[in-house]
Amino acid sequence: EIIKKFNAEGYKTRAGREWTNTVLYYMLTNETYTGMTVFNGYRYWDSKGGKEQKAIRVEGTHEALVTREQFEKARQVLKERGFTVTHPRAVASDYLLSCILYCGLCNAKMLGTTAKGGQFVYYGCQNYLKKGRQACAAGLVGRDRLEGAVIDTLKDDVLTDANLTELVHLINEEANLSRGTSAKRLGETDTQLKALNGRLDKLYVALETGHVDMADLGPRIKALRAQIETAEARKREISAEETTPLKFGGTQVRRAVEDMRELLSDGTTLERKSRIRGWLSRIEVDTKRGGTVYYKMPPWIQKAMGRPTTGGPGRSVLSIDQIGCVHTSWGLD
Template identity: 25%
Template sequence: MAVALYARVSTTKQADKDLSIPDQLRQMRDWSKRNGYSVAKEYVEPGASATDDRRPEFQQMISDSTLKPSPYEAIIVHSLSRFFRDSLQFALYERQLKKSGVKLISITQQTSDDAGGEMARKIFSMFDEYQSKETGKHTLRALKENARQGFFNGSKPPFGYKTEELDLPAAKGKKKRLVIDEAEAPTVRRIFELYYSGLNGCEMGCLQIAANLDEHGVKRRGAKWTRNRVQQLLGDAAYMGDYVFNKKDMQAQQIKPEEEWVRVSIDPIIDKQVFLAVAQRRHDRSPAVTPARVVSTPTLLTGLLRCDNCGAGMTTATGKGGRYQYYKCNTRIGRGAGACCTPAVPMQKMDDLVLAAFADKVLTPERLRAMLQEMKQHLKQAASGQDETLRTLKKELVELETATNRLYEAVEKGLLPMDDTLKGRAQKLKARREALLIEVAGTNRMKELPVTMLSARQLDTFGTALRARVLDRTAGFSKRYLREFVSEIRFDGKRIVMRGKKAVLLAAAAQKEMGTTRVPRSEPNWLLNLGSNQGPTD
């Protein structure tokens, strides 16, 4: 009878250093020879868990065994745990093999083909699954403690980092920790810079950054950069020094509850403020918040300009076979000229007026100083209530975390069933906790606004520099800075009304480099009426 041999160990480390696979193969070959079986093929799986079927050699073996006719009549394993450690999956694959006329034989756990033998295999499989889960539980507990002590558990460090081995006398074996890889770290910094600041005044998304790196021959450990890889890197908090272990359930491919995470402090490659600014920009530019056309289009006012009569957005339209470009109300475009009274306006004329108004009426020393005075007064009035607000929020957060922990403890002890009602309650608690964390972070940021330390001289210098950049249409910075500080522009046919964020503008002025960070909104209207601007119409 022709047979196939299947040998497996759980990790590549075992495969490299262990003698298990050679020993499994030797014993199976000897057993097959003693029983008069000829070995048709050998399948060796180095470094694959038996708790799932994501194993290339295993899948190849199953595929080969279902061929008509099958190249062998039985699959030989050392023990049934080499085949599967999940009792349900074990039964499903064994049934699939039986349909193809292929037996599964263990040389150390031999059973008969009758009902008693089938029961014995099921018992063996259940014990293998139990042992696997128990081993996994204890292994994870040890790995979490290792992470809490600041050590690295993984095999591949994040791009930009490398592992450094520490020979600790009191520890068994060697420990590893993450340190900055000075050869890769500049690429990480460049990716964050390109995403936040763009290139030559043009914004860049993850795909454009990947293409730029590829164009300059910058590789990701020998491989090309892709949009997904850039996106993952920009969202990894490890780069601001906050590495998280045990965040994801790799089998279920789901994020675990945050209370199971283990945070490890490492040396940051990216300043925390820069990382948070990029995170905010990623959120602002996501399709759910801002349509992709608004981000990618070269048109200056797309996404900002709205009709003040009907509230619809104003988008580009052409005339005379495309020779002329206009901003036109979407209501007029979709329902005809009689649906809205706001006329179309030449694009170049509107762009020039908006930029001139922003530069001449907002970025003047007098206007900026007045905004600074208003902001300081606002912060002074708000300061008295912020401490009390923080205390209230933190108190509720502690109570919420206590309630959540008690809920999980009750489930773990078997006092409550984890049914749909309880899952719904847990989701509500989690959602409220996330909302509280956002409120706490927002209140803390308001307390840390740098505008109180801003001098009149700094403000004047900032206004002059920003004014020059906004009015320089050739450099490509106009759209970026306009979108940074202006939240909405309304046009009713005769008058332009702009609204922006005082805190964002003043906080940018307080940074050493313009645009280093973003600060949440405060006092939304810094320009209610342009006064001398009587509109772009003739």
């Protein structure tokens, strides 16, 4: 309400900008207004007190605008009723969807935030968190519920036996198509071998006729033999590809599905985040209607999933029932 009133009446910050929750919270937690000067301090108060211990405080350096009691009371209220907005980079170990989660109403990024002294953890629209409901009407979405919905969607839409079996089939098709170029590669290798053997024969002739000493030809003969061996090994590999069947059975498919499902559920945060970002390019959450998950997998993988490969990225829809109810935050409206 304070921010809304300031902005409605045209008040600006010292930098000439509109008021935001961040600016107001900084003022309410800045000890300078109590007549104290802080050295080696931090701009933002840490509710756990970890950062406060490093600061050096000198009281009475200038006139106080508020009493110490008023300051401490305001800070305690913020701690009990307020929220903490956290930049995605600072919560890399806690928020799986940071950097790919966007507000479906205003297209701003959604940030991690906690309320009630850290008892509740949410994702919230950046504009809503910093400027209030007048900037964006979105609410807060429970972190665990939303992340669980996204993971369940990946399991249901991507990590299925049927999808991976079809994926293996497509991989085999791609591999078999690539084998069609084997004849060309074999021909190129044969041509190279013919040229190398011809050069080697000329050196042997020169050696037999006595026109060149062995000391001069030895290194060149050795180098040519090495090139011939390399070309022959490449020829054997190409021939083996032609005759070796590609096999990936149902048991292997099911094991791969189970392993990836287990990783999404029980892997480390870094592993889970890496996998999610490998499959998804963007998640949009409209807190009144649900959400949309956008895939960034190659078209041939989306084909295996039965997703459209033209007209934009493949996507899945999240319902309100999946992401949970929307919460209004404390002190933002």
